[in-house]
Amino acid sequence: MTDPSSNISTVLKKNRFERGLTLEETAKLTGVSKAMIGQIERGESNPTISTLWKISAGLRIAFSDLIGTHDENYEAIKIDQLKPVYESDNKMILYDVFPFDPLSGFEYFYIKLLPGAKHTSPPHFNSTEEYLVVTSGTLVLTVADQEFILKAPEALKFKANVPHTYSNPYDDVVVLQSIIKY
Structure with missing residues (x-):
């Protein structure tokens, strides 16, 4: 360096x-x-x-x-070629497209929820915010005791310092983008 x-x-x-x-x-x-x-x-x-x-x-x-940390070597990321992380009985497929970088202060995930998927995330740090954009399907999101039904194309920003649950009780796959800002 x-x-x-x-x-x-x-x-x-x-x-x-x-x-x-x-x-x-x-x-x-x-x-x-x-x-x-x-x-x-x-x-x-x-x-x-x-x-x-x-x-x-x-x-x-x-x-x-x-x-002076700008990287001028641009390269397209083929998300389907990234190694996914499987959660919730393999019904949640998560791609860490842009891993956390302390200079940018965020990370970006591309997520697929198969029918029947339900994943509860524990609280993040106090100042953490999560930005979700549903691009396909219908997501049921529970933040603390509030429930949101987000149909594509809808988005929601929330403080992620409380438990939050992503659910897909429907027959279609849900695709969402998640940006976590620390």
């Missing part, structure tokens, strides 16, 4: 100069001291993740741009 320090310095300097910002103005926007901004730009300081998040948010720079 390459050291991201030089990229941080370059991106910060370039962004500041393109926007015509002084060190003081940059410090006010980011909440990072003028001295620290200067040290980072000169490559004299290795900033903490917290400092990088402040700079990223304050200057509205993508965190991945700042640390």
